[in-house]
């Protein structure tokens with residue numbers, strides 16, 4: 001099995017950052033992707049990053065790189081995981097949304113199984129985050145509609161579905177994770193903490209290991 005890791009955006013992508021610019025999504029996603037690659041390799045799982053440049057690479061080119069790997073290694077031997085942090089708005093203001101979620105393309109595919117593995121492991125690895133979430137929610141850090149593990153159960157599983165180019169344009173099972181909100185102050189603090197980074201890497205490692213049966 002080859003894990004194809006994509007890290008969202010680039011240094012030249014405007015607006016993908018926390019309102020105070022302490023968290024830059026492209027930089028954070030690259031750090032998580034690199035740690036994920038290292039830890040998968042430590043578990044004996046082959047993993048490659050398709051965007052090692054700091055600049056933004058077009059969605060079409062990301063798909064082309066992933067599909068070239070599918071052709072080389074066999075599509076059934078590959079999975080694709082794109083690493084992102086969420087945002088509730090792009091206006092440079094702090095927001096009250098928070099939580100973790102995962103996306104797949106519409107319809108039932110193997111990606112739904114991978115997404116469910118990741119969602120289940122998120123509930124384990126981010127349990128301390130969730131505990132804090134409820135305390136901070138009572139203090140107003142998150143509005144009362146927010147939950148730590150966001151899910152769309154309308155089709156019987158927890159993933160959200162969207163026609164994101166990297167999900168519909170890649171041949172192998174593909175998921176995109178939105179790990180917490182960069183424009184929520186509490187989420188951002190967690191995303192930048194060593195504890196938070198470790199937990200987010202861990203949920204991806206363990207979810208992938210579960211999916212591939214290791």
Ligand SMILES: [Zn+2]
Nearest residue numbers: 008025084085
């Ligand atoms: Zn993003």
